[in-house]
Amino acid sequence: MSALAEPLDLGPLLDALRGVKWPARERVRAGLPGTHRAAQRGTTGEFTEFRAYRQGDDPRRIDWRLLARSDRAYVRITDERAWWPTWILVDASASMAFPAESVTRRGSGVADARDKWEMTRAVATGLAAVAHATGDPVGLWVASRPDGRRLPPRTRRGTVHAIASALNAVTPSHDAPLAPLLSRVPVGVRVVLITDGLGDDDATLSAVARAGAAGSDVTLVHVVHPFEIEPPAGVWRMVDPELSQVQRAFGTTSRAEYTATFGAWRAEFARRCLAAGARHLEVVCTEEPARAVRRIASSAVRSSA
Amino acid sequence: MTAAYPWVLWGTLFAALAVVAAHLLSISRPPVLSFPTARFAPERTVPSVSRASRPTDVLLMVLRMFAVICAGVAFAGVTFDQSRESVVTLIAVDDMVAADTAVLRRSIGEVVRDAQRDNTPVVGIVSTSGATPMDGLWDAETIATAPINAITGSALTDNNPQRVNTRDPVALSALLLRARRAAPQFASRADSVRLVVLTPARGALREVSDEALRAVRQVWPGRITRRDVALASPSAYVNRARDVVNVRGANDDIVRAAYARWGDLPAVRTRVVRDSLGAADSLAAVNGEAVVDWVARGASNAAAPISKTPTRAVTAVVANGVALVAPLRREKPLLVDSAHHAIVWWIDGAPAAVERHVGAGCIRVVGFAPPAGDALLSVSARGALAALVAKCGAGVASSFATGALTLQDSLARSQQDSILTGNGGLAASRELRASLPGVLSPLTRWLLVAAVALIGIETALSRTRGGSPS
Structure with missing residues (x-):
């Protein structure tokens, strides 16, 4: 990959995501008015029920027509809607820079596949756009070396572009753990982790479990490249970009064993995510980013339904 | 140009081609790819052999080729003798x-x-x-x-x-x-x-x-x-010799060939027995034939021997004034008495063939096997051959002292006849082909020196370049 990735073309992506809703699957904490059903009940939102008047209620909330019909005093109860801050945590370790050009030249049949970092940028930007369109503050935190980039959640105009610009300025390199970032994200918010799971997966999943227990809604987007599922033909000496001491000779005789081992690991990773209380979605780099974003957003709807 | 061993030249050609082919192959390590999922690949070694589009290290290849060619041409015995x-x-x-x-x-x-x-x-x-x-x-x-x-x-x-x-x-x-x-x-x-x-x-x-x-x-x-x-x-055929001298033995028997060769010998009806005498042979002798018991042991096949060096000592038998010098071996001792008289003698005077009268004919016993090779086909053998088919009793008056020439004369005659008889041994197959000279020819010496020099240069060069051509 080049030092600075080519900027994303936001136009087609944002157009494809117009009208996509990303509702919360549970009642959110009370906060500033938003679009998500809040756990707190109030009097200014959508009418939900009548309650008998109690000492101390505001008399102006008494429904006079019901009083006239029933000769009993009732107050109107409504659901409050609040906004839901969304944090997008992005893994920018060296493994996210796959595949390199040398691998792309040798591969076949996956000419249209984006590299993992490009897919990550597109999905992150798309999710930010969807959340921002519903009025939720969106923030970004990139786990990168030497310094992680952090954009606190905002609802102002230009937030999506700022997130896109911040991602364009990052080059995946080194190993950048996600768990410390997740531990510092406020609780009770929506968190999206976009990672390939090849870094500190144990620590990350532990942090995911703690965040879920604390009330945060965590979604883990697992980015996988087709070459990782089916390596290119030939004889290679594979070297882990984050762990240089891990080197393997790969050829025809080891292909079947690799495919089985990697597939088993992916299934196990998904199971562990679910066990930690997070939603797990696998995104292959051949998928359209807009479609992946819709799938992520709709998974919340299905879960809530 | 001639080569003593042309097949060595063909082998040299194939060896040179093999050197070129070896320089077109390279065993190399696989290319390195940065792969995040490398940890999921099993740990095993996978060498790869690839074909190089161009020969690796052309100079080393040329040196090796010429070393092989020089050595091959040297060992092939190439000469440019017009x-x-x-x-x-x-x-x-x-x-x-x-x-x-x-x-x-x-x-x-x-x-x-x-x-x-x-x-x-x-x-x-x-x-x-x-x-x-x-x-x-x-x-x-x-x-x-x-x-x-x-x-x-x-x-x-x-x-x-x-x-x-x-x-x-x-x-x-x-x-x-x-x-x-x-x-x-x-x-x-x-x-x-x-x-x-x-x-x-x-x-x-x-x-x-x-x-x-x-x-x-x-x-x-x-x-x-x-x-x-x-x-x-x-x-026009006249089987005179066949009618007179009958040799009972193999078709390629050397005695048979000798009597066919010297069919003009004065002879009586003679039966030469190459195996063992039987009752019929004795009866024939009684009836007037001359029966010759000529032991068949020893190399009697005219075409079989290919050994140049004879295994017997060169000696001579004398008869009718002619000495046959050849590798002969005394197969059976013979006695001379009142009934037996010698008709062929060894060079030391001992009887080599004796005759015994039986009825109207006689039985002659030969104490030596026919010499190896074609000695019996030489002129020197006529004396002994004639004595064995002569009329019974014709050799009574002759003796070693009166019938034999001096040894020097015998040897002189045998030397004249050496082209055709030699020492009894036939030409070895090796004699009919060129052989490498005992001393290396100048061309061979220079080729070997060149090959050694090229090998030395190649060794030094390959060490400085890290050994293998790949």
Whole structure:
């Protein structure tokens, strides 16, 4: 990959995501008015029920027509809607820079596949756009070396572009753990982790479990490249970009064993995510980013339904 | 250019090609790819052999090639001796059979012309009758310059006293023996000797001639070509020798060949027994025949021996004033008494063959086996052969002292005859092919030095470059 990735073309992506809703699957904490059903009940939102008047209620909330019909005093109860801050945590370790050009030249049949970092940028930007369109503050935190980039959640105009610009300025390199970032994200918010799971997966999943227990809604987007599922033909000496001491000779005789081992690991990773209380979605780099974003957003709807 | 071992040159060519091929292959480590999921690949080694589009390290390849070529050419015995031919031709003429002389001469001329055209000049002619001049066989220059009729006519004249008409196949065996003996002297001027056999063939005669040739083909290293000439009228055959001297033994028995060769010996009805005497043989002796018990042990096959060095001591037997010098072995002791008298003697005076009168005939016992090779076909053997088929009692008056020549005279005669008899051994197959000289030729020396030098340079260069061409 080049030092600075080519900027994303936001136009087609944002157009494809117009009208996509990303509702919360549970009642959110009370906060500033938003679009998500809040756990707190109030009097200014959508009418939900009548309650008998109690000492101390505001008399102006008494429904006079019901009083006239029933000769009993009732107050109107409504659901409050609040906004839901969304944090997008992005893994920018060296493994996210796959595949390199040398691998792309040798591969076949996956000419249209984006590299993992490009897919990550597109999905992150798309999710930010969807959340921002519903009025939720969106923030970004990139786990990168030497310094992680952090954009606190905002609802102002230009937030999506700022997130896109911040991602364009990052080059995946080194190993950048996600768990410390997740531990510092406020609780009770929506968190999206976009990672390939090849870094500190144990620590990350532990942090995911703690965040879920604390009330945060965590979604883990697992980015996988087709070459990782089916390596290119030939004889290679594979070297882990984050762990240089891990080197393997790969050829025809080891292909079947690799495919089985990697597939088993992916299934196990998904199971562990679910066990930690997070939603797990696998995104292959051949998928359209807009479609992946819709799938992520709709998974919340299905879960809530 | 001639090569003593042409197959070495072919091997050198293939070795050089193998050097080039080795430089087109490279065993290399697989390319390195940054792969985040490398940890999921099993740990195993996977070497890869790839074909290089261009030879790796051309200089090393050239050095190795030339080293292989220099060594190969040196060991192949390549010489650039213009005076040495690759193949020469030796003609063997079976003139014991009554072929048309003119046709025979014409056939010889055709062979000479064909040989000159094929660049395999004729270097000599041998015949069954032994009618070539005793001072040497004809050389190629004589054949090339003189008229063909003059050359062939001098040997094949109808008034040759030694020429006897016979259909005995052992005559061809004798001819081939003579050719085999004559060939080594020409091997020094050529790489190999080709034998062309001119022999009449008609009906059954072809079968027996094929049988004789088959035995020689097994031991003759060069090429044998047979050409057929016309036969004269069959009525011209005279089996005089066959009617008089009957040899009971194998078809290729050397004694049989000797009596066919020397069919003009004065002889009575004689039965030469090469196996063991039987009652019929004794009865024949009683009835007036001369029965000769000639032990068959020892190499009696005319075409089999190929060992140059004889295993017996060279000695001599004397009879009728002629000494046969050859590797002979005393097979059985013989006594001379009132009933037995010697007819052939060893050089030390001991009896080599004795005669005993039986009825109207006699039984003769020979105490030595026929010598290996074709010694019996030489002139020196006539004395002993004649004594064994002479009239019974004819040898009583002769003795060692009165009948034998001096040893020096015997040796002088045997030297004259050495071209055709030698020391009893036949030419080894190695003699008919060129052999490496005892001292390396200058060209071979320089080639070996060059090969060693190239190997040294290649070793030093490959070490400085890290060893392997890949």
